[in-house]
Amino acid sequence: xxxxxxxxxxxxxxxxxxxxxxxxxxxxxxxxxxxxxxxxxxxxxxxxxxxxxxxxxxxxxxxxxxxxxxxxxxxxxxxxxxxxxxxxxxxxxxxxxxxxxxxxxxxxxxxxxxxxxxxxxxxxxxxxxxxxxxxxxxxxxxxxxxxxxxxxxxxxxxxxxxxxxxxxxxxxxxxxxxxxxxxxxxxxxxxxxxxxxxxxxxxxxxxxxxxxxxxxxxxxxxxxxxxxxxxxxxxxxxxxxxxxxxxxxxxxxxxxxxxxxxxxxxxxxxxxxxxxxxxxxxxxxxxxxxxxxxxxxxxxxxxxxxxxxxxxxxxxxxxxxxxxxxxxxxxxxxxxxxxxxxxxxxxxxxxxxxxxxxxxxxxxxxxxxxxxxxxxxxxxxx
Numbered sequence: 001x002x003x004x005x006x007x008x009x010x011x012x013x014x015x016x017x018x019x020x021x022x023x024x025x026x027x028x029x030x031x032x033x034x035x036x037x038x039x040x041x042x043x044x045x046x047x048x049x050x051x052x053x054x055x056x057x058x059x060x061x062x063x064x065x066x067x068x069x070x071x072x073x074x075x076x077x078x079x080x081x082x083x084x085x086x087x088x089x090x091x092x093x094x095x096x097x098x099x100x101x102x103x104x105x106x107x108x109x110x111x112x113x114x115x116x117x118x119x120x121x122x123x124x125x126x127x128x129x130x131x132x133x134x135x136x137x138x139x140x141x142x143x144x145x146x147x148x149x150x151x152x153x154x155x156x157x158x159x160x161x162x163x164x165x166x167x168x169x170x171x172x173x174x175x176x177x178x179x180x181x182x183x184x185x186x187x188x189x190x191x192x193x194x195x196x197x198x199x200x201x202x203x204x205x206x207x208x209x210x211x212x213x214x215x216x217x218x219x220x221x222x223x224x225x226x227x228x229x230x231x232x233x234x235x236x237x238x239x240x241x242x243x244x245x246x247x248x249x250x251x252x253x254x255x256x257x258x259x260x261x262x263x264x265x266x267x268x269x270x271x272x273x274x275x276x277x278x279x280x281x282x283x284x285x286x287x288x289x290x291x292x293x294x295x296x297x298x299x300x301x302x303x304x305x306x307x308x309x310x311x312x313x314x315x316x317x318x319x320x321x322x323x324x325x326x327x328x329x330x331x332x333x334x335x336x337x338x339x340x341x342x343x344x345x346x347x348x349x350x351x352x353x354x355x356x357x358x359x360x361x362x363x364x365x366x367x368x369x370x371x372x373x374x375x376x377x378x379x380x381x382x
Contacts (some may be wrong), residue, residue, distance in 0.1 A: 004047045005047075008021055015377065016378065020076070024071065024075045037056070045347065048065055050068070052342060053276070054068075056176065056276045057341050064348070066350070069340060069349035069350065071340065077335050078107075080362065081315045084314035088315055090150035091150065091190050106330060110191075111137050111144060112125060112191040114184075114189045123299075124137075129186050133177070142162055143160065143162070144192065145194040147189065148280065158186070170175075194207060195323065196326075197324065201296075204284045208233070208325075209324075210321050211320075212230075212319065212322075213319075214318070214319055214320075214338065215309050223306050223313075227262070227354075229258065229342055230259075231258075250276065253275070254273055255272070256285060257273055264298065266294050297328055304322070305320055312334070320335075
């Protein structure tokens with residue numbers, strides 16, 4: 001089947017939701033206009049259901065194409081979770097879900113949440129109201145991480161701090177009035193504890209890293225981690241306060257990723273991933289430190305994943321964004337439809353003993369739907 005030539009209506013008939021069919025078509029068109037890819041290779045990848053970005057990341061060819069889950073099929077499968085995906089689709093809900101339980105130790109402290117015209121104090125602030133409460137909490141804590149409540153790709157990340165008697169916004173001096181304006185200008189943001197990496201990982205890069213772990217739990221009672229990788233930040237290495245990911249929309253932007261063995265936490269095989277190529281890079285490109293070792297307290301991290309997956313057991317597909325701090329593992333967010341490209345960077349889905357059978361079964365179920373069931377599915381919007 002030539003996936004590149006399919007219309008929106010044909011994709012809906014093939015089991016897509018309108019939301020993800022539209023998004024997939026927009027991605028293909030954006031890649032055609034980008035000038036980042038060889039036109040013949042891009043057309044070949046699109047015909048087989050892959051974006052050019054994914055095809056370049058995998059080194060996709062006629063010989064290995066059958067081992068990878070295509071972007072077309074992955075988008076077609078959304079949503080893999082039922083309506084309970086609302087439990088994990090935003091950071092504020094996740095925080096509320098664990099608050100007051102033993103699981104609370106696995107989530108950074110949340111101080112405030114913003115809505116248009118409203119600043120909501122959370123438990124970490126002691127419910128101190130208003131901007132004055134936020135400023136007092138910032139002076140007490142020293143710094144906040146500020147990020148969209150349901151954002152992705154590290155977009156919109158900011159850092160607020162109180163240092164040497166003054167306030168800072170992303171490292172720039174600010175006064176109370178500027179902090180107040182920042183709060184008002186960033187609705188749907190959470191203001192949380194700013195977490196920093198455990199020492200051995202901080203030597204590679206002082207920015208907080210991201211351990212992406214896919215956990216599958218179709219029974220609701222037996223969660224299994226399936227595929228993992230670790231992304232180190234590259235920006236602002238001197239201070240460790242920037243976002244650890246920049247989307248590769250141009251040919252000179254890359255992310256630094258290493259493989260993690262899901263059973264042992266051993267990591268290595270570093271790679272710089274650009275939009276249109278991948279380069280082997282065993283040492284961190286900025287610090288020069290060899291990015292190899294074992295993630296400390298890995299067994300504790302696996303137990304954290306298991307406990308949280310059981311807590312939201314109605315959600316069978318969980319893309320955890322975790323990290324390791326000096327006090328142990330932390331969860332930054334859980335994704336209901338995590339990006340597939342980086343999960344397959346080090347091993348194709350269909351070569352994975354856990355993820356492969358899971359996705360084959362899901363695709364078979366989707367293909368077995370009646371036209372009426374597909375029409376109803378097409379209308380799912382959230």
